[in-house]
Amino acid sequence: MLTRIAVVVPAHDEEQLLPACLDALREAARHAPLPVDVLVVLDSCRDDTAKIATDAGVDTLAVTARNVGAARAAGAAAMLTGARGSRTPGTRADAAQADGAWLACTDADTRVGPDWFSQQIRLAEAGADVVTGIVVVDDWSDWPDNTASAFRDAYRKGVRNGQHGHVHGANLGLTGTAYHRAGGFRPVPVGEDQALVRAATDAGLRVVRSTEVRVVTSARPRARAPEGFSAYLHAL
Template identity: 45%
Template sequence: MLAIIIPANNEEAVIGLCLQSAQAAACCPSLQGEPVLTIVVLDACTDGTAAIARQGGALTLAVDARNVGMARAAGARMALAMGARWLAFTDADTNVAPEWLHEQVSLDSDAVCGTVSVTDWGVHGEPMRRHFNATYTDADGHQHIHGANLGVSAQAYHRAGGFAPLASSEDVAFVRALQAVGARIAWSAAPRVVTSARHVFRAPGGFGATLLGLNPGLSTGQEFGA
């Protein structure tokens, strides 16, 4: 059994589309009918995220952590307790491709770090899009780490100790822990996701915060790293 885990904090505006894409990935014919759990971890949600998640066929788990590392860890514990052999993580403001889950598990690795793409740059505008395209490596062998496109086997998750209770950069810390225990990591652009460039972000050190922190004039030379 496979699991898709999505942390959410008041995401009623986007969780529906996210779950539609997750459902399509779970039904991918290439998975040959292997069962897939989709778990939305409701972290201090006070809006309609829970109802939309359940309507979308997801299992829900409520926590009051206000901490994305703790939310991802709670979802992982639930999935592992239900027998999942592979954990695929994404974010509520992200849409995954139909082959996303299959591409992760087919790479024959302990973990997969995928890339992200953005279709709507919104308030960031054309200069940010050009800067992203110029500095971001959307190809195999990249070294980017995104919680919106991350997968790991149950065995490797246990060996690395799971997600630390970090409010941001929990994905980076987890991948570093995987490297420390010698996990085989595929740095692949095959599992595709489209994520948000929103300026009202949840994680203080996440992708949205990185975008907002860049100089709109692009004079800093800062690149998109982990």
């Protein structure tokens, strides 16, 4: 039985976009069916990202990986094992925490919708171990005129009858138990989200790919993660 929602947000120098991300999470938490805790993983930040997170009242964890997979893994470990607190990880209480947790993952340049948590928990209660959602871009001003239509055309090919074939770390959720069974996030600079979902599928877990779970993400030309979403847009 799920008892809480644990949110992990990796961030590298995100002082400009993190406030909107946290505001959106705060609004979604107001509509959530379970208590929500948010952790911002500060990966080699040199700006005011830490201060923004602290001022917003969310927990932070500092790492120096410069690697989104490692940052997500560190955040997930902290949220699922109680490593942020004073207890020793690996106790029975920690296992219970993981069993009762829904781990929700997004990015610092992303804004979730007000129903983001409620949609994921609805699917979880219907039997989903893993939920993958889709992304929407609302600002194409930094790109050539044809980029938006090229993205929509390419993205639409993976969407059919309310299901899709996309995987985004900016819009991903799963039970703590499923996370451990799938082996967790790999410490890789790109593709950690897809690797986790593939491992979950290989482990026989139920993966639901819903178009109803949506987030708005940035389309900045200069990416934080190499070969990530920005690189995909450049290729288009």
